[in-house]
Amino acid sequence: MNILLAYPMYPDTFWSFKHALKFVSKKASFPPLGLLTVASMLPADWNKKLIDLNATRLEDEDIFWADYVFISAMSIQSDSADEIIQRCKKLNTKIVAGGPLFTSSSEYYNDVDHLILNEAEITLPQFLTDLEKGKTKQKYTSENWADIETTPLPLWGILTMNNYTSMNLQYSRGCPYDCDFCDITVLYGRKPRTKTKEQIIAELDILYYSGWRGPVFFVDDNFIGNKVKLKKEILPAIAGWMEKRKNPFYLNTEASINLADDEQLMQLMVKAGFEAVFIGIESPNEESLVECNKTQNSNRDLISSVKKIQRAGLEVQGGFIVGFDNDPPSIFEKLTSFIQESGIVTAMVGLLNAPKGTRLQKRLEDEGRMLKDFNGNNTDFSMNFIPRMDLKILLDGYQKILNKIYSPKYYYERVIKFLKDFEPKKKKVFHLNPNYILALFKSIVKLGIIGEERLYYWKLFFWSLFKKPQLFSLAILFTIYGFHFRKISGSSC
Numbered sequence: 001m002n003i004l005l006a007y008p009m010y011p012d013t014f015w016s017f018k019h020a021l022k023f024v025s026k027k028a029s030f031p032p033l034g035l036l037t038v039a040s041m042l043p044a045d046w047n048k049k050l051i052d053l054n055a056t057r058l059e060d061e062d063i064f065w066a067d068y069v070f071i072s073a074m075s076i077q078s079d080s081a082d083e084i085i086q087r088c089k090k091l092n093t094k095i096v097a098g099g100p101l102f103t104s105s106s107e108y109y110n111d112v113d114h115l116i117l118n119e120a121e122i123t124l125p126q127f128l129t130d131l132e133k134g135k136t137k138q139k140y141t142s143e144n145w146a147d148i149e150t151t152p153l154p155l156w157g158i159l160t161m162n163n164y165t166s167m168n169l170q171y172s173r174g175c176p177y178d179c180d181f182c183d184i185t186v187l188y189g190r191k192p193r194t195k196t197k198e199q200i201i202a203e204l205d206i207l208y209y210s211g212w213r214g215p216v217f218f219v220d221d222n223f224i225g226n227k228v229k230l231k232k233e234i235l236p237a238i239a240g241w242m243e244k245r246k247n248p249f250y251l252n253t254e255a256s257i258n259l260a261d262d263e264q265l266m267q268l269m270v271k272a273g274f275e276a277v278f279i280g281i282e283s284p285n286e287e288s289l290v291e292c293n294k295t296q297n298s299n300r301d302l303i304s305s306v307k308k309i310q311r312a313g314l315e316v317q318g319g320f321i322v323g324f325d326n327d328p329p330s331i332f333e334k335l336t337s338f339i340q341e342s343g344i345v346t347a348m349v350g351l352l353n354a355p356k357g358t359r360l361q362k363r364l365e366d367e368g369r370m371l372k373d374f375n376g377n378n379t380d381f382s383m384n385f386i387p388r389m390d391l392k393i394l395l396d397g398y399q400k401i402l403n404k405i406y407s408p409k410y411y412y413e414r415v416i417k418f419l420k421d422f423e424p425k426k427k428k429v430f431h432l433n434p435n436y437i438l439a440l441f442k443s444i445v446k447l448g449i450i451g452e453e454r455l456y457y458w459k460l461f462f463w464s465l466f467k468k469p470q471l472f473s474l475a476i477l478f479t480i481y482g483f484h485f486r487k488i489s490g491s492s493c
Contacts, residue, residue: 008080076376192225323352350378
């Protein structure tokens with residue numbers, strides 16, 4: 001069989017880093033890990049071709065070549081996924097679709113030949129068995145959770161690694177917390193399921209021997225869901241591997257704020273090569289945290305927790321939300337001040353939305369406030385429900401937050417604030433990368449000479465060069481990020 005694995009395009013959003021990618025001459029941030037893993041589950045003698053529309057054009061010849069087109073997508077990719085489906089239909093090529101988009105919204109995809117829903121470790125073998133017998137169904141689903149200790153290595157051989165800024169791998173699925181607005185527990189459950197240390201080392205090995213050097217993102221929605229196993233097995237194993245290989249990767253991931261409560265865990269993460277962690281902080285307003293059942297964030301000094309993680313040697317990237325029922329009119333100024341004071345450079349602020357299957361969606365439906373399904377993008381000034389706050393006031397306040405935190409004055413002030421306090425504990429091994437040298441020169445021209453932020457750029461440039469030379473490359477990276485954030489939000493001086 002000829003199998004085309006097609007990954008739909010992301011729209012231009014906060015996390016697309018589209019405007020930053022041009023500086024490093026890359027086409028996309030991360031490869032489609034799910035499709036690469038699915039490719040490994042298919043029979044070895046099938047021919048497999050990957051087309052990631054974020055990096056490559058999908059031609060009609062590619063669709064003609066395929067016996068089946070496998071599509072995986074998240075909600076935010078739905079428009080591009082719909083286009084791929086229509087093109088396949090027009091060319092009479094059968095479609096097999098799975099992933100979060102199709103699992104949460106299968107009722108909209110009756111025209112897809114085969115829906116492989118929930119987790120592929122369970123439902124894909126069922127489809128393959130039926131295909132061999134010539135008795136396939138339209139929908140394959142399961143209420144069970146997969147044992148991810150059986151998950152095979154992704155098929156990295158079909159990927160052009162040079163198109164991407166970072167590689168990725170998955171250690172766990174599921175999250176022990178149950179925030180009202182989050183659909184992770186709907187899709188993957190509340191009990192974290194983890195891979196073995198042997199699996200993780202094998203995944204690092206295959207990336208290393210494929211020639212990759214640079215960032216590797218652990219895609220877990222909460223990397224520290226099982227702290228005991230991390231501390232006893234996984235992190236020591238990664239640290240040993242990294243030391244043996246002379247630290248070829250820079251690691252980052254996502255975690256909950258209670259990481260700050262475990263000094264040993266933070267130290268082990270840093271020793272293993274982790275440099276940054278994304279944390280859903282959501283709101284500085286205690287009532288809003290209680291409202292959305294963000295128990296791990298409640299009753300704590302959030303800024304103190306952020307500073308503690310940063311002092312341990314981990315850059316904190318933060319997610320924030322406005323639009324909670326309990327948000328007061330002062331929330332916009334309060335959130336802006338929080339972000340500035342915390343020194344969180346990569347601060348993503350979005351509007352509250354209610355994904356399908358979440359407790360928030362159920363409550364809003366009961367209250368008659370739901371408007372439509374969530375499109376997966378909470379930074380596009382749209383909400384899928386009627387907020388308590390007047391919508392115009394909410395949207396105006398949201399825009400003011402973005403205008404301020406991404407404006408060169410406040411953004412660069414935050415960068416310097418962070419770099420002053422940040423002391424990485426692990427010495428980074430320098431890997432000469434022509435793309436990063438080119439990025440430096442591009443930043444000098446685009447930001448330092450013709451950019452509206454040029455005064456701030458040169459102040460940071462020379463400050464970091466002389467005061468924190470070990471963080472100079474990070475400072476330049478932040479200037480490039482800032483350019484992207486301003487483009488996305490429409491902010492200026």
